[in-house]
Amino acid sequence: MEPSAAATVTLRDVAAASGVSISTASRALDERGTVSRSATAVHVRKVAEELGYRRNSFASSLRRGETRTLGVLVPRLSDTVMALMFEELERAAADRGYFAMVATSGDEPDDERRAAETLLDRNVDGLILATARLDDELPRLLRERRVAHALVLRTDGVSPSALGDDEVGGYLAVRHLIDLGHRDIAVVTGPSFTSTANARLDGARRAMHEAGIELPDNWSIAGGYGIENGFAAGDALLDGGAGRRPTAIFAANDNLAMGVMAAAHRHGLSIGADLSLVGYNDIPLSSRLPTPLTSVRTPLAQIARTAIDLIIDPNKEPRVSKSMPTLIPRESSGHPQGQG
Structure with a gap:
């Protein structure tokens, strides 16, 4: 007998209509981890959809002492990279049932x-921070409190981190300019309290050092x-006063x-x-x-997947995982005037 439209469809109802055990139905409908593609699992999910079954993931998570929710902390969503990073994290989390x-x-x-603290007050299972400063106390406090967490894009070098290899990226950018024939190269970088700014500058300096080029102090801003x-x-560098x-x-x-x-x-x-x-x-x-x-592409989707894994399966990934960036040449970079 099929459940009435007004009745709440239970897992037992789905199992009976599918002709499988309750445990088999539960496994087929479990959204955590990799979703099973077996014929039985597909059949169970089809029956569940037809019956209008909705899995009470909140209740089952509470029984396990978890909420299947992750908190993501970013400096600002008006920054395109941070907005894109959150979208990738949201997608990667959903793929794993979070x-x-x-x-x-x-x-x-x-x-x-x-x-x-606001996110932790909502009983998230872990925190993902895109805010880490090199002098930041928060990752240390989270380590001391044994709060599951991962840093993305930036790292303090200690907490679990998923980021691009920024030193390699800085190297690729400046090596590209050197290969075009440039020797008068300036670098504009971000805040010195971020690992991204320091690593990208280190990579740029390494490329210049290999080519025998000196970076004047006033050309590194x-x-x-x-x-x-x-x-x-840019205004200061291009003024030409010197x-x-x-x-x-x-x-x-x-x-x-x-800019x-x-x-x-x-x-x-x-x-x-x-x-x-x-x-x-x-x-x-x-x-x-x-x-x-011309820009150095950061593999945000790969970084997001790694960050989620660092929280839900911390033994799977290295503590600090760096994804390889790629240089994308376009019209903004060309040979110096007089060369071609």
Whole structure:
């Protein structure tokens, strides 16, 4: 006898209608981990859908002492990379039967701690932080409290971390400019309290050192990661007051690169012809700018999957897992004037 439309369809009902045991039906409908593709599992899921069965994952999670929820902490969602990172984390979490919720904190440590406590108050099973500073106390506190957590994009070098290999990325960016014939290369990077800024600068310096190129102190500018920071740095580098300006700039994220583009326009310089430019992260807008931007692509989907695994299966991954970036050449980087 089929359950009435008004009745709550139970797992027992699904098992009976499918002609399998309750334990077999439960396994077929379990959304945790890899979903079974066996003929029996597919049949059970089809019957469950026809009956209108809804698995009470909250109740079953409470019985196991977990909520199947992960908290994600980012500095801000107005940053395209952070928004894309959360989307990938949300997708990777869902693939493993988890729900991801996000909170923003800015770059202030006190705000970061308050946001983390807010997520923990909601009984999340773990935290994923895209906010880590090199001087950050929060990862240490989470380690001491044995809170399951992982850092993404940035690392403190101790807590479980999933990120791109930023030193390799910085190296690829500047090596590309050197291979085009540039020797007057400047670097605009992010805040010194972030592992990303430091590692990308280290990679740039390594490429220059191999080529026998010196990076003048006033051609290495650190600041925030916003477009306005890139504009200010680009304006200073391209002013020409000292009688010499760089022929190429590596900007350590695409926002900075777009700011440099605006500064170049102000100084009457053409990107790709008068000034070569390489960004980082390869956000979707990069390829659609008036002069498409050469950028280093960060594998966000791979980083997200690794971060989720670091929490739900911590013995599967290395404590600090680095994914390999890729250089995507476009029209913004060309040979110095007079070469070709």
